Amino acid sequence: MSLGKKLYNTNSFAPNWRSKLPVAPVTINKEHEYRKDRCIHGQPPVYKRFINSLKVQEMPFYASSKKASYTIEAAVILPLFISMMVFGLFMFRLLQVQSGVQQAIDYASRTMAITLGNMSNYGESDKDEDISGQEPTIGGEVSEAVLLASTIALSGVEIAKNEVPIGFVDGGALGFDFFDTTVEGNYIDIRVNYQMTFPVGLLGHYSFDVSQRARNRKWVGYDKSENTTDARYVYVTEKGEVYHTNYNCTYLNPSVHRLPKGELSEARNKSGGVYNVCERCKGKDAHGFIFVTDYGTAYHKDINCTEIKHNIKKVLYEDVKDSMRACSKCSAGEKN
Incomplete structure (x- = not known):
């Protein structure tokens, strides 16, 4: 070469150069090999064994060892609890119906006693008369029937006016029985009977027979x-x-x-x-x-x-x- 420098073919000596490079010694991690060996042979790592030790605990004495025990208990207790709550609310409805009906028949009895006076007793005396031996007349029977029907009708109107929850009464508005009501003599005697049934049958079939009465003397004055x-x-x-x-x-x-x-x-x-x-x-x-x-x-x-x-x-x-x-x-x- 004109420059006086010796040229070398790099391809000729590259492999030999790589083979002569120093090689660093390989250090084997014993612990890693041990853990790896344990995983290979089916044993879980340490962290998995620690997690498993946290999950495996003894079941408390009050818990059931059977599956779905809480579901079964809830299926039994929850309906009973709901039934008892409904029963308590039903008793308040029962009192509400009784209060409304009593106010209605009291008002009807007083109103009829004041308005009609001694109509069924022919208006002649305020003393009780024994008319069992007298022959009934058509006019007397008609007037007494009209008086009785008017008394019952007024009671029904007052029950509706008081917004009595008749939906809880068996038969609704037709469930009120005024059959024992009398207007004979000097008294307006309203008697009503009805029945209320507990709406939930889980605790059994419970029916309550209710009888209420309002009695007022006809307004015939003072003697x-x-x-x-x-x-x-x-x-x-x-x-x-x-x-x-x-x-x-x-x-x-x-x-x-x-x-x-x-x-x-x-x-x-x-x-x-x-x-x-x-x-x-x-x-x-x-x-x-x-x-x-x-x-x-x-x-x-x-x-x-x-x-x-x-x-x-x-x-x-x-x-x-x-x-x-x-x-x-x-x-x-x-x-x-």
């Missing part, structure tokens, strides 16, 4: 003789079987005497009878004394015994005349 000769009011006791026309009757307000217990064997009532132990207060301590009445047949160990101290009530005579008999003492005094 002074009513408090003297008519004896419209009488007196009864809570557990008595007779009614009394005189509040001061000795059976109602007996004269009580206290005696030493030692004098019991010689004590006699005004009828000459002996005193036997009272079954109601025989278990109490007499403290050395007993209590007797003039016409009684028993001695008492307690002065507050209900056989001595009566709960006296003043009631209408016509309310008890058919169910109770007259006191022999009061009746005898009146007849004499």
Whole structure:
């Protein structure tokens, strides 16, 4: 070459040059080979085994080992819970219906009593008359039927006006039975019967029979003789079987005497009878004394015994005349 430089063919010595390059030593990671070997032979890596150890836990004692246990429990408990809630709401509806119906029949009874007066009793007297022996007339039967129909119709109108939820009544508006309503004599007596059924049958078939009543005396005015000769009011006791026309009757307000217990064997009532132990207060301590009445047949160990101290009530005579008999003492005094 003119330049004095020796030219070399690079292709001729390139392979030899690469083969003479130094080679770095290979370092084998023992831990990597160990983990790799473990994965190859079917063992999970350490991180997977750690995760699996977190997932595998013992089931608590209150949990069921069977699958879908919570679903089964919910399928049983949830319908029962809903049924109980519906039952509670249904009771409020029952009270709502009763309240609305009672207001309606009260208003209808008062209105008819004031408006019609003593129409069914021919308007001649405010005293109760026994017309069972009289021959019924066409006019009387028609007027009574019209009066009864008007009373029932007014009750139905008031029920609708009060917005009573009649959808809960069996049969709806036709479920109200006024068959026992009467307008005879001096009273407008409205009686209504109906039935309400629990809408959910899961707890069983529950039906409630409801009976309500409104009774008002016809507006016939005031009569002074009513408090003297008519004896419209009488007196009864809570557990008595007779009614009394005189509040001061000795059976109602007996004269009580206290005696030493030692004098019991010689004590006699005004009828000459002996005193036997009272079954109601025989278990109490007499403290050395007993209590007797003039016409009684028993001695008492307690002065507050209900056989001595009566709960006296003043009631209408016509309310008890058919169910109770007259006191022999009061009746005898009146007849004499």
